[in-house]
Amino acid sequence: MGTVLSALAGIGSSARMLLTPILDFAKAYERAAFSPGSPVSIPTTPYWTRDPPYPDLVKHQSAELPREVDVAIIGSGISGAAVAHSLLHSSKGSSVEKMVVLEARDICSGATARNGVYPRLAKHVGKDRAIALTRFQRKHLDLLLELCNTTGIDAAEAREVETVDLFLDSASFADAVKGVKETEPMLPEEEMKIWEREEAQKKFGTGPSVYGAVSYRAGALWPYRFVTTIWHRLLTQYHDILAIETHTPVESISTEDPEAPRGYPYALRTTRGTVYARNVVHATNGFASHLVPGLRRKITPAKAHMSAQKPGNLFPEQHGPHRSWSVIYGDGFDYVTQRPPEHGESRQSQGDLMLGGGFVCTLNRGIDMLAVSDDGAPLDGMTLAHISGVLPAAFSPNWGVGGGLRQAWSGILGFTRDMLPLVGRLDKTVTGRAPSDVNGGEWIVAGFAGEGMVWSWLSGMALGIIVSGRENSDLDAAPGRPAGRLADWFPHELYASKDRMKSADLSNLPSHL
Incomplete structure (x- = not known):
């Protein structure tokens, strides 16, 4: 009898193992139908x-909120900065007489990202x-390095690096x-090297837990310092045009405000x-x-974790x-950069990881982090346990002692299907x-799926070109922008088209993860 019960219990356990991910995703799918709300205040x-x-920018506000603007940018991160940069640095001179940036919290919360992988794109x-x-x-x-180097954005610590993918299992x-x-x-221009x-x-000092590596440029x-420098320069150069309003969350947008001046149809209530x-x-x-209910389940927030760590003495x-x-393992991976030593430290000192x-x-x-938009405390303990231990695991015995977690925090990603x-332009069927x-509209540059540093700047530059009506112009190269017509360098797959919106439901996301 006991053997039969054990067998039945095993069947139930196996069924639960199969059903749990489905049920968890169903819960996330249900959460995604609701508004993510404004960013949490703490x-x-x-x-x-x-x-x-630029400390004065952190909580920057004008004495009075602008009443009428040609362009209102909601969000002060890298994509918003790129849109403003693109519009204000128009090759024909700025056609924008007034622009406002509305940010719910301090300016630019700062984010980090990872490079894209060709095989995943090729699959889809x-x-x-x-x-x-x-x-x-x-x-x-190349464009961001050139922009930082030629315009003296030294605080951004922009640099070319060799990146090394370490694999913790043979299948990966x-x-x-x-x-x-x-x-x-x-x-062929991508030079990648395989290391058994x-x-x-021998080359990287990894431990025996690493099955191999791939390195490339x-x-x-x-x-954060790159973006705040961009905002500082734009505000200095275009102080009569640009207003930056931090701690000014937009609560709603309406096109039915009877007090709206002629030609300014969008009422942004803050x-x-x-x-x-x-x-x-x-x-x-x-x-x-x-603020765009039609995007629910089309751009879905997800909570992710980040850390600063001190290397071990070995x-x-x-x-x-x-x-x-x-560091890559099965369907998961972590990404790491190392900072230069702090000012005043010797060259032999190891910078934070x-x-x-x-x-x-x-x-x-990870499904429990999907459709979660709260980047406040607490952090996820299992995630912290992993990111605190993955580097010692990959490099031991060449890690040593004295290393460890300096600081950890969370951030909100935005996933598309x-x-x-x-x-691009948002259709009225999406915005409601x-x-x-019609001499204007609602536009979007969002949904970077955790890879913002290799999507957002040029996506924002492209949107600035589109909003200003220059997409068919043959533009000269400029700092942070390629030469040519937009179609020469901007992929058509990124446009917020009607067809793409129809197939953008979150239910299709798992096949891409």
């Missing part, structure tokens, strides 16, 4: 925002278009080797009053569906700010708003 504090280069969009999308992502590296490494061989003939297990140990920078605008740009990523001295890392990831290490393998950003004045 978030966890990121390492990136310490010692801001085909090899030819995967090449175009990957080249668009990679274009960010085998898939990576296959991916490299698939990519090489399609993207013993080669990786990448970049790194301090995004905690400090109402702004009337010709154009509204939604640059709020995972929070976009709060972490190889050959490493440093010239190198970044990914900035490690994010562990998304699939929660109790419900196809893991690609949404860029149809202003009688």
Whole structure:
């Protein structure tokens, strides 16, 4: 009898194991139908925002909220900064007479991201278009480095690095080797090198838990300092045009306000009053569906974790700010960059390691973080346990003692069904708003799926070109922008088209993860 009961219990346990992910995703799908709300007022504090280069910008507000603007940008992160930069640095001179940036919290909460992977794109969009999308992502590296170097944004610590993917299981490494061989003939400009297990140990000082490595060219920078420098310069140069209003969350948008001045159909109600605008740009990523209900289950927030860590005393001295890392295991991965030594420290000192990831290490393998928009406390304990231990696991015995977690925080990502950003005009069927004045509109640049640094800047630059009506113009190259017509360098897959919106439901996301 006991044997029969044990067998039945085993069947029940197996069924639960099969059904649990489905039920968990069903709960996330239900959560995604609701508004993410405005960002919480007390978030966890990121390492990136310490010692801001422009303290006066952190809580910047005008004496009076602007009443009428040509463009209202909601969100002050990298995509919003790129839109403003693109519009204000128009090659024909600015056609924008007044612009306001509305931010719910301090300016630019700062974010970090990871490079895209060609094989994933090839699986879903085909090899030819995967090449175009990957080249668009990679274009960010050269353009952002050039922008920082030629315009003196030294605080951003922009630099080219060698990135090294470390694989903690044989199957993941085998898939990576296959991916490299698939990519090489399609993207010959991408130089990738495969390191077998013993080669990786000798070259990078990894431990025996690493099955192999792949290295290639990448970049790194301090995004918060990059973005706040951009805002500082725009505010200085265009102080008569640009207003930045932090701690001014937008509570609602209406096109039926009887007090709206002619030509300014959008009434943006904020905690400090109402702004009337010709154009509204939604640059709020995972929070976009709060003000655009038609985007619910089309851009879904997700809570992710990030950390700053001190290396152990045996972490190889050959490493440093010239190198970044990914640690890959099954369907999960973590991403790591290393900062230069702090000012005043010797060159031999090891800079902090900035490690994010562990998304699939929660109790419900990350599904419990999907459709979650609260980046306040508490943090997820299982995720913290993972990210605190993954580097010692990958490098031991070359890790040593004295290392550990300095700081940890969370942030909100924005996922689309196809893991690609949404860029362009929002149709009235999505916004639910149809202003009688058509000389303007609502626009979006959001949904970066955790890869913002290789999507957001040029997506924002592209949207600025579209909003200003220059998409068919043959533009000269400018700092942070390629030369040519928009179609020459901006992938059509990123447009927020009607067809894309029809298939954008969250239920299709699992096949892309």
